Each structure stands twice: as C-alpha cells, then as structure tokens.
Amino acid sequence: MTTYRAARGTRDLLPGETAAWTRLERLVDDLADRYGYRRIVTPMFEQVAVFERGVGEVTDIVEKELFRIAPRTDEGESWALRPEPTAGIVRAYVQHGMQTWPQPVKLAMTGPMFRYDRPQAGRYRQFWQFDVEAIGDPGPAIDAEIIELGHRVYADAGLTGVEVLLNSIGDLACRPPYVAELTDYYRARSGELPVLERDRLERNVLRLLDSKDPAMAAVNAKAPRITDRLCAACAEHFAGVRAHLDAIRVPYRLEPGLVRGLDYYTRTAFEFYVAGREGQQQALGGGGRYDGLVELLGGRPTPGIGFGVGLDRLLLALQEQDAPAAHGAEAGPTAVVVGADPDDTVARLRIATDLRSAGIAARAELGRRKLGKQLESAARDRAHFAVIVGDELGAGDVQLRDLPAGTQKVVALADLAREVSRAHAAHRHGVEKG
RNA sequence: GUGGCCUUAGCUCAACCGGCAGAGCACUGGAUUGUGGCUCCAGAGGUUACGGGUUCGAGCCCCGUAGGCCACCCCA
The missing domain is CATH 3.40.50.800 (Anticodon-binding domain)
Known part of the structure; x- marks a missing residue:
C-alpha cells in the first residue's frame, strides 16, 4: 500500500483535473484585468500578529484554525500560513506606502490559503481563493462594483442559482449600541435559547442571528435588526450601495442575519451562496468593507473593501451542476x-x-x-x-x-x-x- | 475541537455463516513483417488502510491509529 500520502486536508490536482482548474484561473485573471484590479503576490506566511490583528484575535480562524509554523531558531518571530488574503495584502499596502499611489489601489490575488480545520468535502486545509481588494475608496459605488465583479465570476464560470446575500453591519458609531441592545434582548429570553446558543451570547452575540438551530427562528424573527439601527451615515451608505446595485441590475437578497464579528469590519457585508447545495459548504465566497483595518495594521485611516471566491468550492459546485466548465477536456497535440x-x-x-x-x-x-x-x-x-x-x-x-x-x-x-x-x-x- | 458512518488492485465495486481474494474499466503485450480508437487473447497489478487481539482458520468479529465522508463548530 502507499507509504507516503498527501497531508490531511490537502490533495493533488492531477492532469485530468487541472484543465478545468487552469481555465478558472484564467477566467478570474481576465476579469480582474478587465475591472482594473492589478495582480499582487504576497508571501504565503506572515507574522502571526498580522493575522491576529487583520483577521481578529477572537475569531475561530485565529483561535483554532491558524496553521502555525514552528520557529526554527530563536529568531523570536512567530509565523503562520495565511488563512485568508486580506490581512497580507493590507500589510503590503501599508509597508510599501501605497497610500501615495492614486487611490483607490485596486488589487487582485489568486493563491492557496491554509486553515487547520477538520476536513470535509469542499473544506480543505489548503484551498484556493481568488481575491480582490479596493483600498482607499469609501464607497458606496465601489461596493457595488466589487459585488458585481464577484457575481460575474460565477456567471462567467457557468454556475447558475448563485444568490447575493447583502447586509450592512454599521460602524463604530452605531454598532456598539446595537450590540448592547441585542445582548439585552437575548438575555431577557435566555430561557428560550438552546444551551449552545447561550454560550455564544456571551462570546459573540451577532452570531446568534445566523444560527441554524430551528429553535432560534422564532426568537431571531423578533430580534432588533441592525439595518433598523444604522446611524444616518451608515444608512445613507447602505442605500447608496443598493441604488448602485439596482442601477447595474445585480439581484441581491437582504439578509439581516449576515454578520462579521469584528470592530474594523464596517458597513457592507455580502456572501455568495448557491441554491441546491445543502450542508455547510454552500458559501462560495464573500466579502465586505473594512474601514478600520489599514489603521489597525499601522497605516493612516483608510477605507477598504474586498471579497474572496473559494475556487475549490466553485469547481465543486460546477461539477454538481454538471456544467461544461467542470469537464475541461485537455486539447490533444496537433x-x-x-x-x-x-x-x-x-x-x-x-x-x-x-x-x-x-x-x-x-x-x-x-x-x-x-x-x-x-x-x-x-x-x-x-x-x-x-x-x-x-x-x-x-x-x-x-x-x-x-x-x-x-x-x-x-x-x-x-x-x-x-x-x-x-x-x-x-x-x-x-x-x-x- | 465533538459525535457518527466508511476504507478490498490505479479507478468503480464483488467475495454465502468466519473457510483457496475476484470482475469491469484503465495499463502493457499479442492477433504472420509500414497504419489507429472497435473486437478477441494474454500479462502485470493485493501484507484486504496500518497496528494489535479473538479463533484450528479473519477481508468478514473485537480494540487502537490514520485517512475519507456526514452532522456540529466555523467558514471559502
């Protein structure tokens, strides 16, 4: 039997499969080009602190899924394989003084990401993402451009039934009071909450909103909505995003339960789902605005927005739909x-x-x-x-x-x-x- | 990280009650000397994931480990 094998959660892409894979990579490269997002390549590992700050110290991604690299010597640095692209890209923006470039700086990247997760179909320890970031533009027009670009990736790949879920999660002015109100709301009803959800109430209240527990449906239906509590600036921004999306005819579904749990994520949040895929791996990609992140990584206060597309899941979804792009026959020699x-x-x-x-x-x-x-x-x-x-x-x-x-x-x-x-x-x- | 199901040739799968490990596809070669996809024949390919245990005897029963998948958790 085989002595050595690819590490858990990783896989070999064999020549029969790489044809479809190569086409997907070309497709996203061409789209990034057409939309004016320039290619950037950052290292696959960074100092742990980049991810702790850039992703968030209390997220699962950092708390339990970070692929840490054992330090070789007493160099004193602690590294980890990148679990997502944004932190590294924003680090590069700050390091190379991109605030002196014409703004916004529009960047695109495709490459492997790493998370020490328990593997499942469509969930790997090494997976590929196409990622796009627009740094230096407060929106809301750029938000719509980014969402439309993401939407087009799926459409051009030939995937049908992709839904855009959209929400605004406010900013530092309006989210803290909302979180306080939400916490009070759930605390008053903690008797109705399942045990698991009661723990999350103290850890990350916003997560309760997208709970899949059926018992939560009734409680969540009456919970206060962030979109009803946005400050004037955020409400105006959100209305602007929707108006721009409507103008370029991108369909979307407002999803008040769609959240990001961290302070430097602001306003626009969106995800791409494909209908007909049950289970946990139906999230094909997503993104949002992070107006606090550049400053957090040492730059001047700078707005930013981006999204990532999971290429493994996109290909999996194409295969499930038996789309032509999934087959990708290799051309024979002349x-x-x-x-x-x-x-x-x-x-x-x-x-x-x-x-x-x-x-x-x-x-x-x-x-x-x-x-x-x-x-x-x-x-x-x-x-x-x-x-x-x-x-x-x-x-x-x-x-x-x-x-x-x-x-x-x-x-x-x-x-x-x-x-x-x-x-x-x-x-x-x-x-x-x- | 928690729980469950699964693992036999490169791939897809058989193997009665615990009693000689097989088929199809793929691969290599042959079918009277320089002409192909079809057909026919043959060959090669296995420590039955790995390590223990029970038994006269284990692919099959028991325990452990690894990997895959599913549901959680979380996300892409």
Whole structure:
C-alpha cells in the first residue's frame, strides 16, 4: 500500500483535473484585468500578529484554525500560513506606502490559503481563493462594483442559482449600541435559547442571528435588526450601495442575519451562496468593507473593501451542476510523430523538435513500440495528425496522416511544419464555423 | 475541537455463516513483417488502510491509529 500520502486536508490536482482548474484561473485573471484590479503576490506566511490583528484575535480562524509554523531558531518571530488574503495584502499596502499611489489601489490575488480545520468535502486545509481588494475608496459605488465583479465570476464560470446575500453591519458609531441592545434582548429570553446558543451570547452575540438551530427562528424573527439601527451615515451608505446595485441590475437578497464579528469590519457585508447545495459548504465566497483595518495594521485611516471566491468550492459546485466548465477536456497535440522502425527514435525526436521550433504542439513517440501501437496511442491522445516516418525519409519525405479524417499524403520534410500549421488552422476554422 | 458512518488492485465495486481474494474499466503485450480508437487473447497489478487481539482458520468479529465522508463548530 502507499507509504507516503498527501497531508490531511490537502490533495493533488492531477492532469485530468487541472484543465478545468487552469481555465478558472484564467477566467478570474481576465476579469480582474478587465475591472482594473492589478495582480499582487504576497508571501504565503506572515507574522502571526498580522493575522491576529487583520483577521481578529477572537475569531475561530485565529483561535483554532491558524496553521502555525514552528520557529526554527530563536529568531523570536512567530509565523503562520495565511488563512485568508486580506490581512497580507493590507500589510503590503501599508509597508510599501501605497497610500501615495492614486487611490483607490485596486488589487487582485489568486493563491492557496491554509486553515487547520477538520476536513470535509469542499473544506480543505489548503484551498484556493481568488481575491480582490479596493483600498482607499469609501464607497458606496465601489461596493457595488466589487459585488458585481464577484457575481460575474460565477456567471462567467457557468454556475447558475448563485444568490447575493447583502447586509450592512454599521460602524463604530452605531454598532456598539446595537450590540448592547441585542445582548439585552437575548438575555431577557435566555430561557428560550438552546444551551449552545447561550454560550455564544456571551462570546459573540451577532452570531446568534445566523444560527441554524430551528429553535432560534422564532426568537431571531423578533430580534432588533441592525439595518433598523444604522446611524444616518451608515444608512445613507447602505442605500447608496443598493441604488448602485439596482442601477447595474445585480439581484441581491437582504439578509439581516449576515454578520462579521469584528470592530474594523464596517458597513457592507455580502456572501455568495448557491441554491441546491445543502450542508455547510454552500458559501462560495464573500466579502465586505473594512474601514478600520489599514489603521489597525499601522497605516493612516483608510477605507477598504474586498471579497474572496473559494475556487475549490466553485469547481465543486460546477461539477454538481454538471456544467461544461467542470469537464475541461485537455486539447490533444496537433501532431504525433510515429515511425515504422521502432528503434529509430532519433528521427522521431528530431522531427518533433523541428515542429516544436515552428510553434506546433507536437509529441514524439519515443517508446520502441510497433507502428500500430504508436498510432493507437496517438489516436487516443486525440491528436489531429500523425507524422509517419518510414522508408520515404530516404527521399526526404514523410507521411502526414489526418487521424480524424483517416486520410494521408506524402509531404516533404522541408514543408512539414508549414503544411501541418496550414491544415490544422483550416480544420479549426472549419470546426468553429460549423 | 465533538459525535457518527466508511476504507478490498490505479479507478468503480464483488467475495454465502468466519473457510483457496475476484470482475469491469484503465495499463502493457499479442492477433504472420509500414497504419489507429472497435473486437478477441494474454500479462502485470493485493501484507484486504496500518497496528494489535479473538479463533484450528479473519477481508468478514473485537480494540487502537490514520485517512475519507456526514452532522456540529466555523467558514471559502
């Protein structure tokens, strides 16, 4: 049996799966480009303090899911693999003085994130996220742009039934009084709360609002809503976000229970859900505004907003919907060089090398198999052409066989690359037209 | 981190009551000398996840560990 295996919660993406994966990465790269979000790459690990401050010390992500790196020496620093991209990006914004750049600074990143969680389908210890941040714009128009971009990622990937859940969680002026009011409300009804929820009441009241416990439904229905308690500035901002979303026709559902538990998260909060996925992994992505974060990481007070898309879950959802994007067949080579003399690997390799130099996707059959097997393998690779090397080589010719068509003709070696390119292009043109 | 279900060839799965570990797909080769996807034949591939225990005998029963999945917790 296998001796070594990929670590728990991680997996290998094999060639059959990477085709769909590569297309998704290209799709998000192109979208970021089209929307003016420039690519940034930050390290996969940071000082623990970056995440403690940037994500929040009392969150599960930091309290129990942080992938800590054991320090090698007495360097005195304590590192962790990044559990999410925003903290590192904001750290880079501050470190490199991006406040002197034209604002807002719009950044995009795709890469692996790490959380020491108990794995499940769609929940991995190493998972990939596409992430976008706009730092330096208070909104509300940019909020709508960001949400629309996120929405488009799913639409362009071919995923249907994606819902935008939207809420505003206020700011430092209006949220503390609201939290106090909410705490009083639940305390007065603590007898009606399930035991688990009673613990959360003291830890993080806002979390009670999105409890999945059916017993909470009645209590939550009558709970005061943050959107009814927003200060004038926040209410105006929220109305602005909705007006902009309406103007660009992005459908959304107001979800008063959607929360972020930390002080520096402000105002706009949103998540992307896909209908028809029961269970816990239906959150495909989400984001929100963090007007207090840059300052918290040592910069000047600067507003910011962003979102992340879980690429693993997006692909999983596409597979569940049996969407074309999930299948991603790899393209076969344009030409495979085969030979009548199994031992003449020199001729096959040389001709394949020449084709590659001419920009053609070519594979040489370098094994010493008889011609029949070589052709069989080429056909199964869905190659367009087989270049058959045989006795004609003495006269400077090879056979060029169109595998799908089953036709074949003699071509001079000197004309081979030109002829393959021409015929391949003509064929693809015909396929696209037809 | 808590509870539950599961683990047999690379993949999908069989194996009666505890009694000789199998099939399909995939892979490699062959079917009279230089022509393919189909068909036929053959081969290779296993410490039944790992470690213990019970038994004359364990893939099957018991315990532990690891991994996967599900529900929590939380989130992407």
